[in-house]
Amino acid sequence: MNIFNNHKRLYITAGLLFTFLTYLVVIMPAFQNQYNNLPLPGTKPLSGDAKAGKLLYISEGCVGCHSQQVRNVEMDKMFGSRPGMAADYANIGRTSIWQNTATLMGTERTGPDLTDVGNRQPSKDWNLMHLFNPRSVVPQSIMPSYKWLFEIKAVPLKTDIIVSMPEQFLNGKTGKVVATNEALQLVAYIQSLKQTPLPSGILPAEFLYKKEVVDTKNSKEGESVNGKSLYEANCAACHQANGEGLKGAFPSLKGSPVVEGENLELYVDIIMNGYDARPEFGVMAGVGTNMNLTENEVAAIINYERSSWGNKGKKVTPEEIKKIMDFIKIKVSATNQ
Missing domain, CATH: 1.20.5 (Single alpha-helices involved in coiled-coils or other helix-helix interfaces)
Incomplete structure (x- = not known):
């Protein structure tokens, strides 16, 4: 030819x-x-800070240890309410005109999956402490410290965001740990990672390979949930497994007047809507609301905290917790109007 x-x-x-x-x-x-594969209805676009934080997340190598994909297996239930789907990644575009799309889904889980970390750990103070020194909040963590995203100032400015770091993590330096703009942007991106709920009427795919469910029902307390497991999953990251918290960062629940006291409305309100105890401690996010805890789960957490670490508080029932939760919802709704 x-x-x-x-x-x-x-x-x-x-x-x-x-x-x-x-x-x-x-x-x-x-x-x-x-x-x-379009984004799900209700998907929130990233803010300017979150977009900048996403680029930092990529450039700092976070994608090497953290995934953003909830697999269709039972063990991934802790990372999201449903398995991931194509629509969850429809908004992930090219990093730039010269750079391809970053593999935010990840390739391995040296650290936990971050698909829904914005709901699982919404505390800005916790995330900033974790970036400065992961061992300050998770003693077993092997994650590297990102101290170059912070400054230590003897006299911080009024506009500075101060991180409540215990002194033992300052390596002998004196002053206050201040978050740089880059640290705040990275945390803004991490806090934006929330799994979008499916539209009403659409059922999510079921998780496969279900584990055998162990019945933890206690006939005396009328509970069908494990308070210790709920505490470890939702509270221990800040208040620690021993309930002693972190000095200067998160309050101790051991001997706490709130935990052992009679003001149950305040106790439930803190769990559901968070609490701002500054300048003594960091701001607590509304864990109960973010994680959609039921009255049975809140009661189980309270009973576990009231019966652990030497505490001797009065046990509560899901019925009385539900009444308080309903009252708090009405009060919050009236306040927002």
Whole structure:
């Protein structure tokens, strides 16, 4: 054939064929995939700080240890309310015109999955402490410290965001730990990671390979949930497994007048809506509301805290907790109007 004897015609023909096949096999399916997988209704766009934090998340190598994909297996239930789906990643575009899309889904889990970490750990103070020195809040953590995202100032400015770090983590330095703009942007991105609920009427895919459910029902307390497990999953990161908290950062629940006291409304309100105890301690997020805790779960947490670490508080029932939760919802609703 003459085409093989004419190198110009050969290269032009090969180039056109390669371009056509690239469009057919790569470009056209990509456009179809984008069209068929749109973001879920209710998906919130990233704020300016969160967008900048996303670039920091990528550049600092967080994608190497943390995934953002809830697999369809029972063990991933702790990372999200449902398995991940294509629509969850429809908003992830190219990092820049010169850079391809970052693999935010991750490749391994040296650290926990972050798909829903904005709900699981919404405290800005906790996240800033964790970035400055992960061992300050998780003693067993192998995550590196990101101290270059912070400054230590003898006299912070009024506009500075001070991180409540215990002195033993300052390595002998004196002053206050101040978060830089980069640290705040990174935390803004981490806090934005929340799994979008499915539209009403749509059932999520079920998790496969279900573990055997152990009945932890206690006939005396009328509970069907494990208060210790709930505490470890939702409270221990700040208040620690021993209930002693972190001095200068998170209050101790051991011997706490709130835990052992009679003001149950205040106790439940703190669990559901959080508490701002500054300047003594960091701001507590509304863990109960963020995690959609039921009256049975809140009662189980309270009973565990009131019966642990030497505490001797009065046990509560889910029925009385529900009355308080309903009252708090009405009060909060009236305040917001």
